[in-house]
Amino acid sequence: MSEKTKEGTSWTQIREEVLRRINERIWQPGEIIPNESELAEEFHCARTTVNRALRELATSGIVTRKRKAGTRVAVNPPHKAILTIPIIREEVEAKGAFYRQNLLIRENRSLPAFLAGAFRVGDDTPLLYTETVHFYDNQPFIYEERYTSLDAVPDFEAADLEKVTANEWLVQNAPYSGGDASFFAVSADAKLARAFDIPIGGALFATERNTWFAEKPITHVRLVYHPGYRMRTSF
Structure with missing residues (x-):
């Protein structure tokens, strides 16, 4: 800049x-x-x-x-890794590739029971669920599944997610004071195998991330990356 x-x-x-x-x-x-x-x-x-x-x-x-x-x-800044949430579009375009998205699902949905321990929202918290495929030169790059609390970011409900992805909108409009992330391997189920055009059971890299502001949960997102993806970071 x-x-x-x-x-x-x-x-x-x-x-x-x-x-x-x-x-x-x-x-x-x-x-x-x-x-x-x-x-x-x-x-x-x-x-x-x-x-x-x-x-x-x-x-x-x-x-x-x-x-x-x-x-x-600060004279003595904390010696810890700071996670900056990337905008996927910018990540793709920085590599000289063409970016586009396909918003598959956008609907109000209750949090499934298996995520109750990971994303601690109340039973009556309104949530917007989205599923998005991000493309790299027209090849599937990331499969994203996301729950976002409309209590934390009420303006998100009116966002035009066909024009701006949920990832980009939240990075730009929903500041967070904390979060956590996990990194793991998954085996492709039928949905992921179809999305990435690989056999069922194929190995994929995935991350899950929660963010919050002043202990109020904002969003829980699961990102599954294309076969062979390697994550690099610096600190």
Whole structure:
């Protein structure tokens, strides 16, 4: 990202740019960074957008914030892995591939009993269930199954998920304060075998992720990746 960004910059883009400048030592440990008004002017956005980005970084321990003292780069940031939820479209396009999605199911649905221990929502919590296939150059890339709490993100119910995927909409509009993820192998059932055009029982890589804000569950998603997928991360 350039020093000057396009109008309409999202809080997630600001967060990533601030993090880049910190990681590349443009802003040194202990240094006070520009205030919210200055950053809002640079990024051509509202101060509230900058505030959200800095709050997220403060929650992660990357910066420290004190009233009337400004925001300072943490001298001793926590030594832990920070999981950034990727936008699948951007992941595909970054590799020079063509991206598209196929929204298979979008409906209000109760949480199945087998997920009750993983996604702790009340029995009366309204949930929107979606199933989406993400494509990489017209080849199935990820099969996504998701439950989203409309108590946590009521605007999600009106989102045009044919235009913007559930993954992208939630990353851009539903900040989270915590989450957990698991990584495992699955054997393709009939649905996955059909989606990826592989034999039933074929080995696939999968992840499950929960996010929440202030202990309020936001979404539970299961992502199953195409055969041979390898996940790489840095820390």
